Amino acid sequence: xxxxxxxxTPIGNLGDITLRAVEVLRSADLILAEDTRTTRILLNHYxxxxxxxxxxxxxxxxxxxAVCDNIENGTVTALVSDAGTPGVSDPGFxxxxxxxxxxxxxxxxxxxxxxxxxxxxxxxPSDRFSFExxxxxxxxxxxxxxxxxxxxxxxxxxxxxxxxxxxxEQLAAALGTDRKASVSRELTKKFEETVxxxxxxxxxxxxxxxxxxxxxxxxxxxxxxDHTE
Numbered sequence: 001x002x003x004x005x006x007x008x009t010p011i012g013n014l015g016d017i018t019l020r021a022v023e024v025l026r027s028a029d030l031i032l033a034e035d036t037r038t039t040r041i042l043l044n045h046y047x048x049x050x051x052x053x054x055x056x057x058x059x060x061x062x063x064x065x066a067v068c069d070n071i072e073n074g075t076v077t078a079l080v081s082d083a084g085t086p087g088v089s090d091p092g093f094x095x096x097x098x099x100x101x102x103x104x105x106x107x108x109x110x111x112x113x114x115x116x117x118x119x120x121x122x123x124x125p126s127d128r129f130s131f132e133x134x135x136x137x138x139x140x141x142x143x144x145x146x147x148x149x150x151x152x153x154x155x156x157x158x159x160x161x162x163x164x165x166x167x168x169e170q171l172a173a174a175l176g177t178d179r180k181a182s183v184s185r186e187l188t189k190k191f192e193e194t195v196x197x198x199x200x201x202x203x204x205x206x207x208x209x210x211x212x213x214x215x216x217x218x219x220x221x222x223x224x225x226d227h228t229e
Contacts, residue, residue: 171199
């Protein structure tokens, strides 16, 4: 029976893909890709010839039914994002939900995602955590920040280099400049870096060192603050 495969792709280093992921991509009749140009680099690296089709946040609403129809008609389909696991701060949720509604099998492969290495290298508690992804850019942003003030679990955020200082400043305003945190960037790549400290010290660090790359911010919850006071 045909199904939808969710296939994680490397977040930087092309070697960080599982053997099974390569096998699934090679056997797929169709690969849905967030950006076909980015995915083509990966496929060429592993000599994968499966046809590509764009599937991103701007077209997924209108293409979902056609994708499901094709799977039901026997098209073995794999979904990938530009980096990491589909559906984790990337397109995928809507298609998975519709496949489930239509009784189409969905299989998610384990693999790369940026927040796990950032979390475990942060030195902050990793037994319980809250993955927040990208904060809302405008509407609802302040409300979300206020709601996190009492969060006991370690919190994880994604951010771009263009907004990382602003986000750190807003987190500091909501949670306190002395809240323990870490910032990881360029994970698995040549210039990978994780900086540890407080929200206040991290702000100063990136004000003097221009932010480059994709960022993961990990912030201690109130339980750690209460424990250390």
